[in-house]
Amino acid sequence: MRHDIQPNERAFSTKEVAEEMGIATTTVRRYGQILERNGYEFFKDGDRRIFVRSDIDALKAIRDTDKPQDDMAKDLVEDQRNRLKRSTEVAIPNTYDHSLQDPAQLSEFFKALTNELAAAREMNVQLSNDMNELKTKVSRLQQDHHVISSGVGNFAQKTSTNIEKLSEQQKNHYEALLEQEREKSEALKQELQHMRDEQRKEWQSQNEFNKRLEESVKPKGKLERILALFR
Template sequence: MESKDDVVSEVYLKTIDVSRITNLAESTIRKYSLELEKQGYEFNKDGDTRLYHADDVTVFNTLKEIREKTKVSLNHAVSVLMTQHSRATQSVARSEVAVTRVQNEEGQHALQSISSEIRNFLEDIKTEFIGFRKELEIERQSNDLFKQELEAERVKNQELEKKLDLIMTELEKLNAKADISNQEPKRKKLFGIF
């Protein structure tokens, strides 16, 4: 979660805002900015417009203080300020290098731990996959056996259908003969030959 300092430090100020905060004229802020940029200081910019940060306001206040106390030229005051800024940056850089080494060691340990966990996880997946593949092979063999049994059953059913068709044909013939024999006696009675 962001603290109030984080939120405030992300606010960018314009020249007029810095002028009001530092009690320096806008033209003085621009003049100081140009000299600072000549000596390597970098400001955030949006196109040609400088966007000042809370740290930049501190730099302007420090520069103002140096000039008021020592009465040196702007160029010399900026040189002093940049030297102080450089030393502070180097000190912070050394601290960051030390912290980075510790973080790298911790990071490597964490990576090794994660790598080991991933390796174990992949081995588990591989084992499960092999087991699953064996189950599928057994299921496939079972399906092949079932297909063979089903095919044999289908052949039997076809043979039974053929036999049933033959029986039905024979029954139809018998029924036709029975119908003919049943009709003949009726005719005799009908004509009264008796």
């Protein structure tokens, strides 16, 4: 478990690290995952990573390396283990073995505890601020979602009404056109029938004339032929 936090050391959120490094928050999380799967330890608040300055330096090393990122992560993990080991070796003899016997060391021990407590409090304040900011963003997103949902619902209702009106108008228009075509068709039928009747009369008249003409050219008296033409 990590215990290398420095007195009054500041804690950083993922968003702050991303802004400092000039990368996306998703990239910060991906670098953190690369480090963790190779054995690197982060301070955690539940499943959420809390970054200190040494962690940011490790993330920058992952970002800037020319080596495979997993190889660089292994080197950084080894550095972290050595740093934690040195910190443990110094803390145990100087603090726990002699602090209760030496008033000066006891004072330093309490001073270190006070500084660590202050750093923890600062970290908690930062986490609280981040949580409040997150809650505010979630609340705004919920409000935006409600506004968008209402807008979409109203738009859908208006669109449905307009479609129904347009469909009714088109239906009426088509029915009117159909009725006009029916009337035109009926008038055309009547006109055609009239033309046929006239043609039939014309044919009948022509046939009668032809018969009279034939009768007139038959050998008859001159007077009868003349009169036949006018029958």
